[in-house]
Amino acid sequence: MAKVYVLGSAQDGGLPQFGARHAHDVAARGNPALQRLGPSLAVIDGERALLIDVSPDIKAQHERLLAVPEYANGGARTGMSAPPIFDAIVLTHAHIGHYAGLIHFGREAASTKEIPCFVTKSMAKFLRDNGPWDQLIKLNNLKLVEITPGKPFLPWPGLELTALTVPHRGEYTDTVGLSLNGRVLYVPDIDDWKQWPQARETIERHEVSLLDATFFSDDELGPRAMKEVPHPRVTETLKYFGELAGKRRLVLTHLNHTNPLCDPRHDAHKQVEKAGFEVASEMMSFDLGPVRVPAKVEVPRDFSAVVVTLPARADAATLPVMRAAAERFGVRDIHAHRIIHARQIEQLDSSSLATLFDLIEEVGKSGHEVIICDPPPALQKYIEVYHAQSALCKNFSLVDARGRHESKLIDFIPPFVPAPKGRVDIYTRGELKSFGFGPSELTPAPAVNLAEAVLSPPKWAKK
Numbered sequence: 512m513a514k515v516y517v518l519g520s521a522q523d524g525g526l527p528q529f530g531a532r533h534a535h536d537v538a539a540r541g542n543p544a545l546q547r548l549g550p551s552l553a554v555i556d557g558e559r560a561l562l563i564d565v566s567p568d569i570k571a572q573h574e575r576l577l578a579v580p581e582y583a584n585g586g587a588r589t590g591m592s593a594p595p596i597f598d599a600i601v602l603t604h605a606h607i608g609h610y611a612g613l614i615h616f617g618r619e620a621a622s623t624k625e626i627p628c629f630v631t632k633s634m635a636k637f638l639r640d641n642g643p644w645d646q647l648i649k650l651n652n653l654k655l656v657e658i659t660p661g662k663p664f665l666p667w668p669g670l671e672l673t674a675l676t677v678p679h680r681g682e683y684t685d686t687v688g689l690s691l692n693g694r695v696l697y698v699p700d701i702d703d704w705k706q707w708p709q710a711r712e713t714i715e716r717h718e719v720s721l722l723d724a725t726f727f728s729d730d731e732l733g734p735r736a737m738k739e740v741p742h743p744r745v746t747e748t749l750k751y752f753g754e755l756a757g758k759r760r761l762v763l764t765h766l767n768h769t770n771p772l773c774d775p776r777h778d779a780h781k782q783v784e785k786a787g788f789e790v791a792s793e794m795m796s797f798d799l800g801p802v803r804v805p806a807k808v809e810v811p812r813d814f815s816a817v818v819v820t821l822p823a824r825a826d827a828a829t830l831p832v833m834r835a836a837a838e839r840f841g842v843r844d845i846h847a848h849r850i851i852h853a854r855q856i857e858q859l860d861s862s863s864l865a866t867l868f869d870l871i872e873e874v875g876k877s878g879h880e881v882i883i884c885d886p887p888p889a890l891q892k893y894i895e896v897y898h899a900q901s902a903l904c905k906n907f908s909l910v911d912a913r914g915r916h917e918s919k920l921i922d923f924i925p926p927f928v929p930a931p932k933g934r935v936d937i938y939t940r941g942e943l944k945s946f947g948f949g950p951s952e953l954t955p956a957p958a959v960n961l962a963e964a965v966l967s968p969p970k971w972a973k974k
Contacts, residue, residue, distance in 0.1 A: 513556035513670065513799040515695050515719075516579070518572040520764045520791035521547035522725050523608020525568055528768040535773040547773065548572055548793060549608040550699045550765050552721075553597075554670065554691065555581050556799075561666050562597040563689060563697065569612035575794055596621060599666040600628040600653070604679065604686035604700065605637050613644060616652050628653040629664060631674065633684040660687055668885060671802045675713065678706040680741065693803030696720040699765040702741040704751050715755055719797050722748060724763030724772065724790075727779055731769040745772070745779070749786040756787030764791035808961035811923050812941045815847040818925055822933035822948070823857040833933060833948050834866055842953075845937060848920065849874050852927045854885035864893055880920050882908045884927065926964035934959065 519525070526547040527536035539545040549566025553576060560582055566572065573596075577583045602610050616623045630638065635655045638644040647653045658664050660676040672689055679686035679700045688698035696717040704710045714720045725742035726732075732740075743751075745763060752761060763783065766772055771779040772790050783790060819837075822829060849870070871881045886894060908921075925936065935946045936959050946953040 513554055513692075514581075515691060515797045515799050516553045516555065516576070517721070517764065517791050517793060517795040518551040518553050518562075518575070519548035519566050519568055520766060520793060520795075521549060522765050522767040522770075523549055523566070523606055524768060525549050525566075525608075526766070526768045526773055531768055533769055535768050535770075538774070545773070545775075547766060549612070551609075551612075552697060553582075554799065555579060556667070556670055557581065559598045559667055559670075560596075561670065562600045564603055564609040564699075565600060565612035565616075566608050567611045569615055596623055597626060600626055601666070601672060601674075601689065602628065602630050602634055603674075603689065603697075604681070605634060605683040606700065609699075610634075610638075610644075613647060613653070617643065617647055618650055618652065621652075623652045625651050625654040627656050627666065629656045629658050629666065629672070631660065631685055631687060632657050633681075637683050660685075669802065675709075677701045678703065690717065692799055692801065694718045694800050695797055698722055700725075701743065704743050704748065711752065711755065714752060714759060714761070717759065718800075719760045719762065721762045721764045721791060722752075723765050724748065724770065725765050725767045727770045727772060731767065745770070745783070749783065749788060753786055760789070760797075761787070762789045762791050762795075766790075808926060808964065810925065810938065810941070810943070810961070814923050814938050815940055816850050816921070816925075816938050817842055817845055817847055818850045818852070818936040818938065820852040820927070820930045820934045820936075821856055822931060823855050825853075825856050825859045825863045829863075829933075834870065837935060837953060839952060842935065842937070845939075846877065846879070847937075847939070848879045849881045850921070850924055851881065851883045852885065853883055853887065853890060854927055855929070855931070856887050856890060859890060864890075880908065882921055882924065884924065925959075926961060928959050928961065928963050929965060930959075 524531075526545070527539040535545075539547075548568035548571055550564055551566045551569070551572055552563040553572075554561040554563070555576075558581075560576075596616075604610075615621055616626070635657050638653075638655065639648055648655060656664075658674050660674045663671045663673045665671050671692055673693075674687035674689060675698075677686055677688050677698060677700070679702050686700055688696065688701075690696055690713075694717060696714060696719070699721065701707060701723050714722075723742055724745045725740075727745040729744065748763070755761065763772065771777040772783065780790065822833075851867075874881050883890075883894065925938070928934075930947070933948045934956065935948075935953060937944045937946070943958045945956045945959045947956040948954075
């Protein structure tokens with residue numbers, strides 16, 4: 512099962528903070544156990560690793576992650592001369608504690624290669640328009656992937672994130688919180704919970720929520736005006752979400768170096784514990800269950816496509832027969848994109864490949880696109896070779912291991928719903944008709960229920 516690790520529980524400057532002489536900073540300099548690193552999370556999912564926010568303390572955080580066997584020995588990173596890095600990155604906003612560690616991904620340091628970096632439109636613009644960050648994109652150390660708040664995205668199959676816009680001072684970019692698989696919520700920065708009307712409802716939907724706890728009270732910054740750096744006080748947070756504390760796991764994070772919660776002996780801890788909350792600590796972890804499927808998957812009203820779920824056996828005895836049955840039904844004449852779910856395939860041969868490639872070229876001639884989702888390794892290998900060699904494949908995209916595809920025309924993919932013998936779902940501007948495969952023809956079937964979707968990775972993807 513995937514796990515979420517707290518890599519850093521401090522506010523942007525960490526603890527001890529540079530140049531600070533607060534009692535907490537002095538204590539932390541003398542006792543490494545009291546130190547807190549800049550705000551960041553990691554998701555470790557078998558052989559894959561996702562980094563959420565890149566703090567200035569990324570070097571120390573990476574060293575701690577190397578003590579996690581699943582990370583240190585994971586996947587393609589095994590056997591590399593360099594230490595493991597990350598399969599994807601997500602950034603919440605452009606305050607220094609959340610992105611400044613990107614300097615270590617450049618050519619002067621790790622010199623990473625096209626790590627997908629999921630960011631909002633304004634964050635993408637900020638990175639492209641300002642040095643030294645623009646060089647990370649120009650040299651392909653990072654590959655920016657723009658996300659839309661409120662719309663789920665998949666760093667890889669089985670890991671679904673949704674960015675949630677939250678009110679926070681935006682000198683350079685907007686700010687988002689993150690929902691991970693609909694189970695873990697991360698909101699390290701917000702101006703005021705009351706300015707986010709969905710706060711209670713959103714937290715109640717999640718099993719674990721890591722929440723902004725920058726300041727405990729109003730008197731922490733001395734001569735500095737607290738209004739310059741607005742954050743909810745911990746005392747306010749305890750009251751505002753107190754009724755949820757017994758139902759959900761609420762964890763306070765992003766502690767400023769002045770916060771009394773930085774002192775484990777302070778009475779503030781008793782106040783937090785009495786309210787049913789917790790205080791985050793470095794390398795604290797949470798199990799991240801499978802994607803929580805919503806009760807109803809919203810299909811865009813203008814969505815039109817022919818969605819084919821291939822059966823486990825896709826060989827000369829089945830796939831050409833299925834295609835012939837679909838043609839007799841008139842599917843060829845339906846002017847719409849084709850989306851093919853291939854994750855059920857356990858057996859295929861050269862005849863089925865030829866049939867599949869003929870379909871790709873045929874659809875391309877009609878001006879529509881084809882997307883193949885979750886192909887098993889054998890099929891993926893053939894597809895990649897064919898894709899590279901064919902001049903007629905500009906209409907074709909493969910959903911890769913991170914859930915990405917290159918189609919510019921298809922922005923919604925109905926999730927996979929099992930159908931052992933295969934199924935055809937025809938979407939026509941909001942209307943849906945489903946068909947099963949008979950011996951020689953398509954047979955009407957109940958409309959597919961997307962609430963029965965399976966969003967966890969296929970078995971072969973876990974190896």
